[in-house]
Amino acid sequence: AQSVTQLGSHVSVSEGALVLLRCNYSSSVPPYLFWYVQYPNQGLQLLLKYTTGASLVKGINGFEAEFKKSETSFHLTKPSAHMSDAAEYFCAVNAGNNRKLIWGLGTSLAVNP
């Protein structure tokens, strides 16, 4: 069965600092992995996704993530945090039948001036 674990429900960084949000997954099939962002009072928006091919995936707003099969990880990074990055971030993996996504509990990112 598929599952997602996001380490750290709250992460706080200074503006300009590195952002690292951790995601580990479990999957009985080759995974498709996603990072979504949720700004306050808004719906979820896709940041980036990994399906096949290159393990380093670049997304919107300067975010990227690396698929590491040996570590079953898909951590999200951004070299320099901006105040506008403050939001809730969700990691997700496809279910085996590809009809739904299995979501982590989310990580709330705070960016301090």
Place this chain on the structure above:
Amino acid sequence: ETGVTQSPTHLIKTRGQQVTLRCSSQSGHNTVSWYQQALGQGPQFIFQYYREEENGRGNFPPRFSGLQFPNYSSELNVNALELDDSALYLCASSPDPLTTGELFFGEGSRLTVL
């Protein structure tokens, strides 16, 4: 291109009542998925509709039901509301039923059950 819209944005109901939430899918999308997001939790899959047929269901009781219309808009109905049904209900549309692509979410309907 019109995005996914949901209505109402907020509503308050009492235990035992029934509620209908509505979703207009993005233009060109034939698939709608509904998710429940409780406070502090990730979204939980309720069900998916593809071309007016239920195409997959999560671990939700039968009092959660849905419809998809010929224009691919959708409704989520919840009967006999319970306190634990209080949550943000998210609708997502996609151009096909597979989750290998992007889901396009609406802003959600926040339901409070008293």
